[in-house]
Amino acid sequence: MPPDQPSPAIPAEGVPAAATQPPPGVIALFFAFAKMSLAGFGGVLYWARRAIVEQHRWLSADEFNETYALCHFLPGPNIVNLSMVFGARLKGIAGGLAAFTGLLVPPMLIMTLLAALYARYGEIDALRRILAGVSCAAVGMLGATVLRMMMPLLKRREVAGVVMLLLVFLAIGVARLPLVPVLLAAIPVSIAVTFLLQRKVSA
Amino acid sequence: MNTNANPVWTLVLTFGVMSLFAVGGANAAIPEMHRIAVEVHHWMTDKQFADLYAISQLSPGPNVLIVTLIGYVVAGVAGALAATFAMCVPTAVFAYYVSRLLARKSRSRWPAIIQRALVPLSIGLMSASILVLAQTADRLLAALFTGAVAAAAFATRLNPFWMFLAGGILGFTGVI
Numbered sequence: 378m379p380p381d382q383p384s385p386a387i388p389a390e391g392v393p394a395a396a397t398q399p400p401p402g403v404i405a406l407f408f409a410f411a412k413m414s415l416a417g418f419g420g421v422l423y424w425a426r427r428a429i430v431e432q433h434r435w436l437s438a439d440e441f442n443e444t445y446a447l448c449h450f451l452p453g454p455n456i457v458n459l460s461m462v463f464g465a466r467l468k469g470i471a472g473g474l475a476a477f478t479g480l481l482v483p484p485m486l487i488m489t490l491l492a493a494l495y496a497r498y499g500e501i502d503a504l505r506r507i508l509a510g511v512s513c514a515a516v517g518m519l520g521a522t523v524l525r526m527m528m529p530l531l532k533r534r535e536v537a538g539v540v541m542l543l544l545v546f547l548a549i550g551v552a553r554l555p556l557v558p559v560l561l562a563a564i565p566v567s568i569a570v571t572f573l574l575q576r577k578v579s580a
Numbered sequence: 581m582n583t584n585a586n587p588v589w590t591l592v593l594t595f596g597v598m599s600l601f602a603v604g605g606a607n608a609a610i611p612e613m614h615r616i617a618v619e620v621h622h623w624m625t626d627k628q629f630a631d632l633y634a635i636s637q638l639s640p641g642p643n644v645l646i647v648t649l650i651g652y653v654v655a656g657v658a659g660a661l662a663a664t665f666a667m668c669v670p671t672a673v674f675a676y677y678v679s680r681l682l683a684r685k686s687r688s689r690w691p692a693i694i695q696r697a698l699v700p701l702s703i704g705l706m707s708a709s710i711l712v713l714a715q716t717a718d719r720l721l722a723a724l725f726t727g728a729v730a731a732a733a734f735a736t737r738l739n740p741f742w743m744f745l746a747g748g749i750l751g752f753t754g755v756i
Contacts, residue, residue, distance in 0.1 A: 421642050447691075454667070473676060488645045507751045512631070514747030522733075538699070551711070556609070567700065567701055
């Protein structure tokens with residue numbers, strides 16, 4: 378479905394834009410997250426924002442950004458964290474579980490089916506060539522995302538940030554070191570540097 | 581190492597730990613997944629890993645579900661379920677508790693400092709993902725196509741579908 382298609386669920390004009398709706402039940406949460414998870418192409422986040430803020434009005438745009446910012450700096454898949462935190466914010470632990478399972482279980486079943494098909498037909502040459510081409514395109518898309526994320530660092534000339542970025546890239550991408558020790562070293566250093574620089578600015 | 585151990589437990593342990601260190605999300609954990617699946621355990625070849633990445637990008641759902649595919653290759657349906665939940669449950673529980681903690685005392689400036697400190701690390705990890713994945717396709721034309729897609733996606737808001745379609749056609753015809 379093209380993203381710019383108007384949704385019939387958006388209320389008519391005259392309704393105040395900031396108004397949020399009463400929290401949904403756990404079943405509704407499960408199906409809402411299943412729907413945005415399967416809507417798909419182009420990342421779940423886009424559809425999550427659309428469903429939560431525009432369609433159902435469960436959060437205002439600011440509340441959504443706040444929740445997402447938290448889930449973005451926590452480790453792990455952001456959208457999975459978002460489902461849990463958002464669901465729990467609305468309906469406690471049961472709500473968190475409903476959103477979490479709604480987001481993960483339906484696409485996981487599809488993925489398991491695809492994995493079984495790949496195990497059976499993965500050696501077919503034409504399929505492998507197609508997948509190799511798609512893989513190149515997907516890596517290119519990731520490249521564009523990384524460039525977009527890098528721009529603010531470059532614009533603000535954050536030398537320390539760029540150095541940390543390069544060190545992690547070299548350690549993980551070139552030297553192929555294991556993730557855990559690299560981050561156990563890099564996270565405290567990066568936090569200390571950020572803290573000291575911030576103090577210098579405010580002093 | 582005990583090679584007789586049930587591979588399902590290896591999956592649970594591997595992805596359970598990775599879950600808590602995937603700063604920047606699933607795309608940042610790709611090099612670690614590749615290291616473990618291809619280099620450490622030899623669960624699959626370089627090319628198979630790239631295939632699984634492509635399938636995970638083509639299918640609906642969060643990107644993290646590449647772990648479902650890896651889990652299936654290692655231990656069938658049980659492996660697929662184990663890998664998915666091991667990668668998603670620990671971090672979701674952690675997120676739940678942190679969000680409650682922050683709701684109580686939101687005046688602290690530490691969350692903002694930690695967030696700022698982690699951004700460059702997650703970009704570095706994602707850049708490493710690009711390198712690791714690009715090296716699975718060791719052809720010049722493939723690298724050129726990848727660069728062209730990155731430039732096009734950066735400069736325009738073209739739907740990713742068209743990029744995937746172009747990649748699939750170029751791959752099928754043997755150009756890349």
